[in-house]
Amino acid sequence: MITDNKDSRHQSGLTYHQFRAAMLLTSFHSSSSLPRHKSFYPIIVIVVLLLSSIATICHASCNQLDRDSLLSFSVGISSPSPLNWSSSVDCCTLWEGVGCDDNGRVTTLWLPSRSLFGNITPAIANLSKLSQLSLSNNRFFGPLPDGFFKSFSSLQIIDLSYNRLSGRLPLSDRLTSPIKTVNLSSNHFNGTILSSFLEPAINLESFDISNNSFSGPIPSFICSYSAAVRVLDFTSNDFRGQMPQGFGSCSSLVTLRAGFNHLSGFIPDDIYSVSTLQEISLPGNKFSGPIPESIVNLVNLRILALYGNELTGLIPQDIGRLSRLEQLLLHINNLNGTVPPSLMTCTRLTVLNLRVNFLEGELSGLDFSNLSRLGIIDLGNNFFTGSIPQSLFSCRSLTAIRLATNYLTGDILPGITSLQALSFLSVSNNSLTNFAGAIEVLKGCKNLTTLILTKNFYNETLPDNGNLIGSEDFQNLQILGLGGCNFTGQIPTWLVKLGRVEVLDLSVNQITGKIPGWLGTLQNLFYLDLSQNFLNGGFPVELTQLQRLASQEAADKVDRSALELPVFVQPNNASNQQYNLLSNLPPAIYLGNNNLDGNIPTEIGLLKYIHVLDLSKNNFTGNIPETISNLTNLEKLDLSANNLSVS
Numbered sequence: 160m161i162t163d164n165k166d167s168r169h170q171s172g173l174t175y176h177q178f179r180a181a182m183l184l185t186s187f188h189s190s191s192s193l194p195r196h197k198s199f200y201p202i203i204v205i206v207v208l209l210l211s212s213i214a215t216i217c218h219a220s221c222n223q224l225d226r227d228s229l230l231s232f233s234v235g236i237s238s239p240s241p242l243n244w245s246s247s248v249d250c251c252t253l254w255e256g257v258g259c260d261d262n263g264r265v266t267t268l269w270l271p272s273r274s275l276f277g278n279i280t281p282a283i284a285n286l287s288k289l290s291q292l293s294l295s296n297n298r299f300f301g302p303l304p305d306g307f308f309k310s311f312s313s314l315q316i317i318d319l320s321y322n323r324l325s326g327r328l329p330l331s332d333r334l335t336s337p338i339k340t341v342n343l344s345s346n347h348f349n350g351t352i353l354s355s356f357l358e359p360a361i362n363l364e365s366f367d368i369s370n371n372s373f374s375g376p377i378p379s380f381i382c383s384y385s386a387a388v389r390v391l392d393f394t395s396n397d398f399r400g401q402m403p404q405g406f407g408s409c410s411s412l413v414t415l416r417a418g419f420n421h422l423s424g425f426i427p428d429d430i431y432s433v434s435t436l437q438e439i440s441l442p443g444n445k446f447s448g449p450i451p452e453s454i455v456n457l458v459n460l461r462i463l464a465l466y467g468n469e470l471t472g473l474i475p476q477d478i479g480r481l482s483r484l485e486q487l488l489l490h491i492n493n494l495n496g497t498v499p500p501s502l503m504t505c506t507r508l509t510v511l512n513l514r515v516n517f518l519e520g521e522l523s524g525l526d527f528s529n530l531s532r533l534g535i536i537d538l539g540n541n542f543f544t545g546s547i548p549q550s551l552f553s554c555r556s557l558t559a560i561r562l563a564t565n566y567l568t569g570d571i572l573p574g575i576t577s578l579q580a581l582s583f584l585s586v587s588n589n590s591l592t593n594f595a596g597a598i599e600v601l602k603g604c605k606n607l608t609t610l611i612l613t614k615n616f617y618n619e620t621l622p623d624n625g626n627l628i629g630s631e632d633f634q635n636l637q638i639l640g641l642g643g644c645n646f647t648g649q650i651p652t653w654l655v656k657l658g659r660v661e662v663l664d665l666s667v668n669q670i671t672g673k674i675p676g677w678l679g680t681l682q683n684l685f686y687l688d689l690s691q692n693f694l695n696g697g698f699p700v701e702l703t704q705l706q707r708l709a710s711q712e713a714a715d716k717v718d719r720s721a722l723e724l725p726v727f728v729q730p731n732n733a734s735n736q737q738y739n740l741l742s743n744l745p746p747a748i749y750l751g752n753n754n755l756d757g758n759i760p761t762e763i764g765l766l767k768y769i770h771v772l773d774l775s776k777n778n779f780t781g782n783i784p785e786t787i788s789n790l791t792n793l794e795k796l797d798l799s800a801n802n803l804s805v806s
């Protein structure tokens with residue numbers, strides 16, 4: 160069944176990948192990603208100007224020691240397209256990625272994304288005038304040479320991100336004072352960050368060591384050496400223990416990220432005095448305690464991501480003072496109380512996620528109507544009551560809404576059709592009423608791709624009026640979840656019009672009658688769950704015609720894009736699985752726990768791309784067809800509790 164139940168509380172809902180993707184999205188709008196480029200482009204221009212003046216005026220050529228060091232560095236490196244560093248030409252003007260000052264000293268070594276493979280050898284440390292170094296996005300591996308950082312007395316920018324460098328930063332090593340930007344992200348570095356390493360870096364602006372294995376305490380003392388620090392990224396390492404006070408002295412800090420570590424205790428309150436902060440991202444830790452009211456002093460805050468922690472208490476009542484807030488991500492915590500009405504004045508909000516908390520109150524009492532930029536709202540797994548708030552329907556930018564697993568009542572009202580961009584709607588596990596009315600209304604939301612209505616509409620009858628929807632309706636719908644509603648009636652014929660549907664769940668209802676053969680004509684269907692109903696008759700041979708399960712070409716047509724919000728799937732009451740991509744759902748047919756009988760058709764062997772086939776708890780008879788051995792992608796086959804025999 161496609162559902163959100165209380166189990167979802169235990170789903171972390173967090174993957175570093177998702178986080179990264181979210182960060183990529185935000186960096187489009189983020190001034191915090193600019194510093195490196197800001198400083199880099201002008202310097203390139205200067206370097207180019209210098210180079211041309213060198214070439215035309217003084218003809219100073221490459222310093223011999225620098226050239227030899229570069230050659231020596233290049234000896235250990237291989238690449239599908241080798242560097243054109245020929246010793247017969249001037250290294251300052253004709254070597255790829257190399258730039259010099261007017262004394263012929265190498266100041267720039269800029270070789271990102273060149274598929275370079277090898278170690279970083281000590282020779283490079285002889286480039287004593289080096290000011291900009293990028294070896295980002297290559298395949299360098301192994302440890303850094305001893306004393307690597309301290310040998311560069313002129314270095315301002317170092318970017319070694321996206322390599323496979325490993326080991327600890329040498330104990331005696333230290334940064335030097337000109338350094339502004341350090342990016343060691345996405346390597347395999349480990350060990351602790353010592354204060355002696357950072358102490359000389361009095362001009363440091365940006366320090367990104369995310370996605371490594373650094374451990375020990377998080378270096379919150381970093382700003383006691385440089386007041387210029389703007390960006391700190393410690394995301395996805397093994398930092399643990401309390402986060403000590405210290406970031407409070409970062410008087411220029413714009414971005415603070417330390418998500419996906421093992422940090423615990425209270426978030427140190429001195430960060431709430433850093434008024435320059437635009438982003439605080441500390442998800443996926445074990446932070447506890449409340450979010451203090453003083454956070455509302457951070458009036459420049461655009462992103463507050465504290466999800467996946469153990470925070471308690473209320474959402475700050477004056478949160479509306481954060482008038483620049485764009486993303487409020489507090490999901491998966493233990494927050495209680497109501498949603499402060501002042502939040503509804505944060506008119507720049509684009510993403511609001513409060514899922515999996517203990518929040519309560521009448522949702523319809525909140526006035527969302529000024530949140531005109533709101534694109535994604537997730538209030539699922541809380542204790543909200545009342546009806547779906549009508550004011551939400553004036554948030555015309557909404558593409559995804561989840562209100563699942565609350566105590567909402569009433570009908571889905573026609574106003575929702577003003578959300579023409581709406582693509583994802585999950586209201587499962589509430590007490591909504593009038594299914595026929597809901598379908599009537601929702602067919603007006605032309606962009607719906609995911610519609611999860613599971614566990615509502617108790618005891619209603621599935622409307623079987625073939626004209627309930629027209630051939631123009633729901634033409635983008637890929638996922639339809641109607642499980643667990645205790646629906647009576649038959650599988651409705653209007654479903655045949657859902658030409659794009661890929662996932663159809665009608666499980667755990669009281670549906671009677673036969674499985675209609677026309678289901679086999681749904682060109683895109685690859686996940687069909689009809690289990691736990693009162694269906695009778697045989698296994699319709701037409702189901703073996705399902706294109707997505709039978710043809711390589713169709714099976715390859717998987718939509719690999721990410722869902723706006725994750726979908727939770729719980730086949731056969733097994734544990735709840737979270738899916739962020741539709742394409743990760745297993746191609747499957749679940750018909751278990753019905754009253755089906757007759758033989759399993761030999762044509763079953765045509766479903767070559769099926770991964771799960773569950774026919775258990777029926778009354779199938781006869782032999783298990785041999786062709787079942789043709790189902791070479793099967794991961795799970797359940798034929799138990801039938802009357803089958805083996806010849």
Ligand SMILES: *[C@@H]1O[C@H](CO)[C@@H](O)[C@H](O)[C@H]1NC(C)=O
Pocket residue numbers: 243245248252253254255256
């Ligand atoms: C090496 O490559 C750089 C940039 O790719 C180019 O400007 C330079 O002319 C090349 N040098 C030689 C000797 O081909």
Ligand SMILES: *[C@@H]1O[C@H](CO)[C@@H](O)[C@H](O)[C@H]1NC(C)=O
Pocket residue numbers: 227228231281282283285
């Ligand atoms: C670095 O320079 C020193 C002299 O300053 C020299 O002895 C050494 O061989 C050079 N190292 C490399 C690897 O080029």
Ligand SMILES: *[C@@H]1O[C@H](CO)[C@@H](O)[C@H](O)[C@H]1NC(C)=O
Pocket residue numbers: 325326327347349350
């Ligand atoms: C750090 O990494 C190195 C090399 O990858 C490994 O040999 C060493 O055991 C690691 N140290 C720790 C403390 O994990």
Ligand SMILES: *[C@@H]1O[C@H](CO)[C@@H](O)[C@H](O)[C@H]1NC(C)=O
Pocket residue numbers: 192195295296320321342343344365366367390392
């Ligand atoms: C560090 O490098 C990575 C990968 O190249 C990049 O995505 C990230 O934005 C950089 N960090 C900073 C703070 O600029």
Ligand SMILES: *[C@@H]1O[C@H](CO)[C@@H](O)[C@H](O)[C@H]1NC(C)=O
Pocket residue numbers: 175176179321322323344345346347370
């Ligand atoms: C983390 O770093 C590893 C190793 O460099 C890299 O393969 C991976 O893509 C990075 N992950 C993310 C989410 O950036």
Ligand SMILES: *[C@@H]1O[C@H](CO)[C@@H](O)[C@H](O)[C@H]1NC(C)=O
Pocket residue numbers: 471472495496497
């Ligand atoms: C919130 O939870 C705390 C305990 O964590 C409790 O003391 C407090 O009364 C609760 N507040 C509300 C409004 O439920």
Ligand SMILES: *[C@@H]1O[C@H](CO)[C@@H](O)[C@H](O)[C@H]1NC(C)=O
Pocket residue numbers: 503504526527528529
């Ligand atoms: C929405 O904005 C208008 C105009 O600024 C204001 O009068 C109204 O009080 C706001 N409504 C809410 C719920 O904040």
Ligand SMILES: *[C@@H]1O[C@H](CO)[C@@H](O)[C@H](O)[C@H]1NC(C)=O
Pocket residue numbers: 579580581606
């Ligand atoms: C509907 O979805 C399509 C494709 O994702 C998008 O291009 C279009 O802008 C959406 N329509 C609205 C009204 O947002």
Ligand SMILES: *[C@@H]1O[C@H](CO)[C@@H](O)[C@H](O)[C@H]1NC(C)=O
Pocket residue numbers: 617618
């Ligand atoms: C559904 O109907 C049954 C019996 O008719 C009744 O006991 C049950 O309370 C109903 N459920 C709901 C949620 O109305």
Ligand SMILES: *[C@@H]1O[C@H](CO)[C@@H](O)[C@H](O)[C@H]1NC(C)=O
Pocket residue numbers: 617618645669
């Ligand atoms: C489902 O419907 C059946 C028959 O109408 C009823 O006996 C049963 O109590 C209902 N279940 C729920 C959970 O409402």
Ligand SMILES: *[C@@H]1O[C@H](CO)[C@@H](O)[C@H](O)[C@H]1NC(C)=O
Pocket residue numbers: 761762763764765786789
């Ligand atoms: C099953 O595979 C065999 C060969 O491996 C083939 O001869 C037979 O036609 C296949 N049957 C079905 C139903 O696909």
Ligand SMILES: *[C@@H]1O[C@H](CO)[C@@H](O)[C@H](O)[C@H]1NC(C)=O
Pocket residue numbers: 756778780802
């Ligand atoms: C199963 O099918 C057999 C033969 O078709 C029939 O005799 C039997 O009554 C059926 N059992 C059930 C539980 O429906």
